[in-house]
Amino acid sequence: MSDPVSVLDDLRDESAELDALVGELGAADWSRPTPAERWTIAHQIAHLAWTDHAALLAVTDPAGFGELVKVALAAPDSFVDEGAEEGAGLPPAGLLARWREGRDALQQALREAPPGVRFPWYGPPMGATSMATARLMETWAHGQDVADALGVVRPPTARLRHVVHIGVRTRDFAFGVRGIEAPGEQFRIELAAPNGDLWTYGPEDAPQRVTGSAYDFCLLVTQRAHRSDLDLRAEGPDADRWLDIAQVFAGPSGKGREPKGASGE
Structure with a gap:
């Protein structure tokens, strides 16, 4: 398995590639439907921003993350959609800023995390490398939905x-x-x-x-x-x-x- 720094570097680059797809979109394009049922491009980015925030809490404020887990347990079939829906209601510029700020804060927190520490999550606890890998996977997957919505072909990379x-x-x-x-x-x-x-x-x-x-x-x-x-x-x-x-x-x-x-x- 790769070390945290190399995975975090790849996560940064994966995020930047998706940012380049959505950063210059007009307001109407954020409402384009994606292959995910009922999710627009705005929902896809909102979900990434929401999950980055959850991961940041897991790394920096485990008690605060525990409150998010309670919300998830109370509505296991809807809490993900609800988080995406809330963010998708923001103006595109505000949503984009939220995603950028959140992912940068998470990057910094994971880079500064002590070796060997494991963080709580919705599944088993994860170390910094596993957390970064999971965030890269989600960024790539939701980026694929965005690319499909825009009719863009993304060349596969070593990431x-x-x-x-x-x-x-x-x-x-x-x-x-x-x-x-x-x-x-x-x-x-x-x-x-x-x-x-x-x-x-x-x-x-x-x-x-x-x-x-x-x-x-x-x-x-x-x-x-x-x-x-x-x-x-x-x-x-x-x-x-x-x-x-x-x-x-x-x-x-x-x-x-x-x-x-x-x-x-």
């Missing part, structure tokens, strides 16, 4: 390795959140990186395997595309099941995206 890493690490979580017993054996995972390298995980002789595109794997585990539209292959029944249910984000299992053919694309 996707962080998304792949957390996607592999959350394999058992994806089974557990659906009440399915996780496989007892490791899988072999071989993914073609954007630069042509091969990113590998698990024992070479594992009978169950996942192979294909690293970019498509990231789309799968963040539920930004349907499996049938992606260059991914599974060998073995458990690996095949995983590709149907993979989920990198905390919380209830999502319903994912419809196949392109189902929407007439």
